[in-house]
Amino acid sequence: MFRPVKNILHDFTHLFFPHICAGCGTDILPADNLLCASCYLRLPETGFPQTPGNIIERIFYGRLTLQVAGSAFYFTKDSLIQELIAALKYHGKREIGFYLGKLLGKQLSSSQRFNDVDLLLPLPLNVRKQKKRGYNQAEEICKGITAIWSKPINTTAVARNIFTETQTHKDRIGRWQTMKDVFVVEHPSAIEGKHLLLIDDILTTGATIEACGNAILNIPGTKLSVATVAYTS
Numbered sequence: 001m002f003r004p005v006k007n008i009l010h011d012f013t014h015l016f017f018p019h020i021c022a023g024c025g026t027d028i029l030p031a032d033n034l035l036c037a038s039c040y041l042r043l044p045e046t047g048f049p050q051t052p053g054n055i056i057e058r059i060f061y062g063r064l065t066l067q068v069a070g071s072a073f074y075f076t077k078d079s080l081i082q083e084l085i086a087a088l089k090y091h092g093k094r095e096i097g098f099y100l101g102k103l104l105g106k107q108l109s110s111s112q113r114f115n116d117v118d119l120l121l122p123l124p125l126n127v128r129k130q131k132k133r134g135y136n137q138a139e140e141i142c143k144g145i146t147a148i149w150s151k152p153i154n155t156t157a158v159a160r161n162i163f164t165e166t167q168t169h170k171d172r173i174g175r176w177q178t179m180k181d182v183f184v185v186e187h188p189s190a191i192e193g194k195h196l197l198l199i200d201d202i203l204t205t206g207a208t209i210e211a212c213g214n215a216i217l218n219i220p221g222t223k224l225s226v227a228t229v230a231y232t233s
Helices: 005-016 055-059 080-090 094-110 127-133 137-148 172-179 207-217
Strands: 069-074 119-122 158-160 183-185 195-203 223-231
Touching (some): 055 069, 080 094, 080 223, 094 137, 094 195, 137 195, 158 207, 172 207, 183 207
Parallel strands (some): 069 223
Antiparallel strands (some): 158 183
């Protein structure tokens, strides 16, 4: 019997433009996935989006008034999730942001705790840094979330007006001092009275989210929740 033309075309395309797993390099994976089944199972889920009082929420006690919060995966040194996020942030692999966003979106949509969120707000990058990178990784993550969980994205209400160098090697106090007064709400009417879900790639000390979140909560009637792809202690 003759094979369907679309199968022949798929095989031909795959021969010259192979689609391989971003984790292990195998070409045995669906066309719309970046990870094969084996690598996907290596991602350490936290269960936080479904768990009230989880460690992400406790991090912000006394610092930022949140409705709910969660991270999808644990971030550890030399792990697959570290490799994926490094490729997203430093090697131009923006499609990884979309994929990780879909994974986060599945967890958020399956949790009843985030149901009344009105808007997704990607943590803003400074214009200088975004121009250098070519995109905001948090915005790419939001795009992936909305492919699974139908929520609008707002990328203009809040801006990051001050350029900051990497915060990787600073402690919580150092990060807080650096991030103070970095964020400004440029279009208050766009978020007034709404429940915003602030999205970022990794949560470490929470200083950046704290600074952005407090700027948001200065707008009357706003409520705030937080979700990130990964959490590192």
